[in-house]
Amino acid sequence: MARPTPLSGFPEWLPDGRIVEQHVLDTLRRTFELHGFAGVETRAVEPLDQLLRKGETSKEVYVLRRLQEDAAAPDRGDQLGLHFDLTVPFARYVLENAGHLAFPFRRYQIQKVWRGERPQDGRFREFVQADIDVVGAGELPYHYEVELPLVMAEALGALRDIGVPPVRILVNNRKVAEGFYRGLGLDDVDAVLRSIDKLDKVGGDEVARLLVAEAGASPEQAAACLELAAISGDDATVVDRVRALAASRSVTHELLDTGLDELGALIAAATVRAPGVVVADLKIARGLDYYTGSVYETVLVGHEQLGSICSGGRYDTLASDGATTYPGVGLSIGVSRLVSRLIGGGLVRATRSVPSAVLVAVTNEDARPQSDAVAAALRSRGIPVEVAPSAAKFGKQIRHADRRGIPFVWFAGEAGDEVKDIRSGEQVPADAATWEPPADDWWPRAEPALS
Amino acid sequence: MARPTPLSGFPEWLPDGRIVEQHVLDTLRRTFELHGFAGVETRAVEPLDQLLRKGETSKEVYVLRRLQEDAAAPDRGDQLGLHFDLTVPFARYVLENAGHLAFPFRRYQIQKVWRGERPQDGRFREFVQADIDVVGAGELPYHYEVELPLVMAEALGALRDIGVPPVRILVNNRKVAEGFYRGLGLDDVDAVLRSIDKLDKVGGDEVARLLVAEAGASPEQAAACLELAAISGDDATVVDRVRALAASRSVTHELLDTGLDELGALIAAATVRAPGVVVADLKIARGLDYYTGSVYETVLVGHEQLGSICSGGRYDTLASDGATTYPGVGLSIGVSRLVSRLIGGGLVRATRSVPSAVLVAVTNEDARPQSDAVAAALRSRGIPVEVAPSAAKFGKQIRHADRRGIPFVWFAGEAGDEVKDIRSGEQVPADAATWEPPADDWWPRAEPALS
Structure with a gap:
């Protein structure tokens, strides 16, 4: 092969x-x-007809067939997809x-x-x-x-300490958008959302053109939609700004009021519980038509x-x-x-590529059971350990640990055991019944890569 | 739907x-x-041709096709299977x-x-x-x-305490079987193994017939194979019994000796490290032809x-x-x-169907932030908590916890918080900064079902 x-x-x-x-x-x-x-x-797997209910994702589905199955296309109702x-x-x-x-x-x-x-x-x-x-x-x-x-x-946020960048959660409320558009006189809400959803990709001028061409908007209505989409912020003033925009365009709608109350409540709670993370962004549309209230997107x-x-x-x-x-x-x-x-x-x-904190060296193959016993004693106290693959020279056994990032090599001896920190080279007497690695060495950890 | x-x-x-x-x-x-x-x-997924390399499993493979892919059968080299x-x-x-x-x-x-x-x-x-x-x-x-x-x-064995029955690991060594068959004069080792593999299903008489019909054995050779397959045990005597059988049939083969040394070493180590769990069972064949040494099966x-x-x-x-x-x-x-x-x-x-150890009750919707704060304080010390879905009557909130097996309901009050163990009904003052559930209630556990 x-x-x-x-x-x-x-x-x-x-x-x-x-x-x-x-x-x-x-x-x-x-x-x-x-x-x-x-x-x-x-x-x-799910039945294929269930996976295709929404229609739009059909091109993405992997369909399953048993290799020995009749090659004639089976009834779609029996077909399975991932x-x-x-x-x-x-x-x-x-x-x-x-x-x-x-x-x-x-x-x-x-x-x-x-x-x-x-x-x-x-x-x-x-x-x-x-x-x-x-x-x-x-x-x-x-x-x-x-x-x-x-x-x-x-x-x-709990991933920040391993080096994951901060996130920004962008929120909007479908009711705000729908209420605003309807209050403005635009009733093909889905068409408006589809156009607004392209804002980051094609820019404001093209979206304005799309709103006129595909959502039946006048240039003034299109401009108002773009003004709404331009509003963002992480405090209560964002709701005030939407209200001010609506007032300036004489837009009123019950859905808009409900949506703004909801969006305001979310921003208020987020200010207390996750300050700086949640941002209202009125251009977030989310392509999928089944959302009916809050919508969320998150960027690193x-x-x-x-x-x-x-x-x-x-x-x-x-x-x-x-x-x-x-x-x-x-x-x-x-x-x-x-x-x-x-x-x-x-x-x-x-911090390393294997779970083991300790490699127990093997002095000679006849003494492998002693090394196995040390390993078992350490594991019984929750310390991850492996035993050397062969009774090679100790230098080779240490290199075996080094290649995997295993920090400690244990030597079982007649006169008492010793453990070596192969990073510092320090070697000290140790008892398998009581010795522990430092907490940071116990298990492999994920950490920021300070390159 | x-x-x-x-x-x-x-x-x-x-x-x-x-x-x-x-x-x-x-x-x-x-x-x-x-x-x-x-x-x-x-x-x-793997390329289909890799999945089919062994041949015998072809009937079991699920083949993938993108829904929009050209229906004409693509080159097998490009096909993917699970x-x-x-x-x-x-x-x-x-x-x-x-x-x-x-x-x-x-x-x-x-x-x-x-x-x-x-x-x-x-x-x-x-x-x-x-x-x-x-x-x-x-x-x-x-x-x-x-x-x-x-x-x-x-x-x-680490699963015993949740009620998993003990296991018995049955081991054999392909070298023992192959060496014995060859020493006996049977060179179509795969055919012998295939017949022996059916012992539990079809019984000794039928296997003897198969050995004669399909592996070219004489009735005496077939009987010897069945005698080998009948040997089992969890200590060193099992190796002695195989040696005695071989001697009685004048069977010698280098592979047999190697295999018996290996099997003996495995049983000896198992006697020390997992007493009573590992059993040598000379009839274990494992159908797959790529095994070349030890083979293992495990029963509950x-x-x-x-x-x-x-x-x-x-x-x-x-x-x-x-x-x-x-x-x-x-x-x-x-x-x-x-x-x-x-x-x-x-x-x-x-022990329950949800992670939560505590349901924090909600007195009225305006006070939900206080309940959220209690939940956050408990979670910050690693206690799994959820907050009640609505400010219903406390009896209904307690039933909400009871249906999920959540053992504790927390009441945040002006005059100080209280927590109720809904199993005993005991309700005591509690501080979200210091209270902890008993260790057994902290997380849901798996436990023996003493029905």
Whole structure:
């Protein structure tokens, strides 16, 4: 077999990169669990017709076929595809298990998803997402729209100490936008949102042209939409500025008032609980038409061109079985996009490439059981240890540790054991029943890569 | 959308079942890391031609196709399939990254795999495996064949306290079998192994017939093979019994001697390090032809009919790039098979269905920020907390906690906070800056289900 080459769009990490990724996953999980989110894992596949319900993602779906299956195209109803997000499977899980779940149901879900897209920087065909959602049966209070982005702010903030840049969570409220547009006389709200969504890509002049051409706006209406989109800020004045703009254009709408109350409440809470992180940005549209309230996007400060690493919003109908409708609010972190930047951009590194804090040397093969006994004694106190592969010269055994970043080599001797810190060269007597490594050396850690 | 029904062969758990599964996964990971195995995760897909190299598993592979892809069958070389185990992807990963890995390379890998098999009890189409392997570049000492099953014994033994039954690891050595058959004059070793592998299914008489019909054995040779297969035991006498059988049949072969030395060393080490767990069983054949030394199968005591939950062996050629051959030894736990039995068989249960130890009640919506502040104070000391969804009557808020198994409800009051253990009804004054739940209530735990 010739040396294989990587598959574009399917990222994999070397063991030290995996330590960074695992630290990110562990940190997210811990934060989610501290906030009472229950972990759920769903199967990787869903019936194809369920995956295609929204229509627009059809080009991205990977369809499955058993190799020995009849090659004649089976009924689409029986076909399975890999999930392309964790929202569609979660909605199905909620419906399937509604009788066994307690609502409002708080869940986190950390899994791989697949999209048959053309791979490019920050876009993969296989990647890990970390989602939190709260779902109600029939109703879901607004305060969850305040809570969830703050949980994400805390989760991402907990990664600051390993070298992850600060994040900025951009929020908007679909009701503000819709109320403003309708109050302005623009009723094709989706068309307006689609045009505004292109602002960062094509610029204001082109969006103004699109609003006229595709959303039926007059030049004045288009200008007002762009004025709204230009408003942003992280304190209560942002709501005042929207109100002032609306007043200057004689725009009034009940949805606008409701939306501004909600947006104001979110900003007020964020000022207390995550100062400087949450910014109202009235141009955030989110392409997906199922959002009905708050919408969120998140950028890594200094890496804005990477795109959003954590997005989501409020949707009044996550799922419905006819009798009951399940509204929800949730956000999804693009873990692979984030980790790829942390590793590829040289922001974070692992302190070593293996778990072992100690390599127990082997004096000769007949004495291997003594080395195994030392290892067992250390492990029984939670210290990660491996035993040397062969009774080579000690210099070679030390190099074995050095190549892996293992900081300590243990020598079991007739006259008593000794342990060597191979970084300093210091070697001291030690007892496997009591010795411990320094806390920083105990397990491999992710840390800022000060290059 | 009508209520969906489960897909056969794709197991999913309710949140309390997921807590059991997560405990199993965390315990395995911790044990593997204590033994110095580095975590690796590979992509879910491999080129189809790599997946089919062994031939025999072709019927089980799920092939991927992008929905919009040209329906004309693409070149097989470009096709991707879902991996059906973690060995094929690991072999590819080793070759692809050989220049960046330090050998012998110890890795664990815990991931889902997919097989398009007909689902039945204990057999799934999607399931989680947890693998450990040690791989050398060019050579790999025998002592790893002793070490790895003992790591698995420790990992599975660490699950005893949540109610997992004890395990029995059955070991054999391919060299013993091959040496004995060759010494007996039977040179079609694969044919003999294939027949012996059916012993549990079809019985001794039928295997004797197969050995004559398909492996070219005389009735006497067939009888000798069956006598070898009948030998088992957990101490050194098992090796003596094989030697005695060989002597009685005038069987000698260098491979037999080597194999018996190895098997004896494994049993001797197991007697010290995992007493009663490892049993030499000379009928263990393992169908796969790439094993070249030790082979392992593991049964849950009392659940033998479930089949092996942890299997593996030594292979002299895990991978080869022409210049270097990579021998390895490894075992794989069928986590889903195990967890499915633990949950479905009522052996293990979770102490609650959500992470939260505390529900902070809300007196009225205006006072929600006070409840949020209590929750934040508790979380800052690592206590999992959620805040009540609405300012309903306290009785309803307590029922909210009770339905989820949350043991404590917190009441923030003007005159000081109080916390209620809703199991005993005891309510006491408490300070969010210092109060802690009992250790057993802190996080949800998996525990024996004493039904």
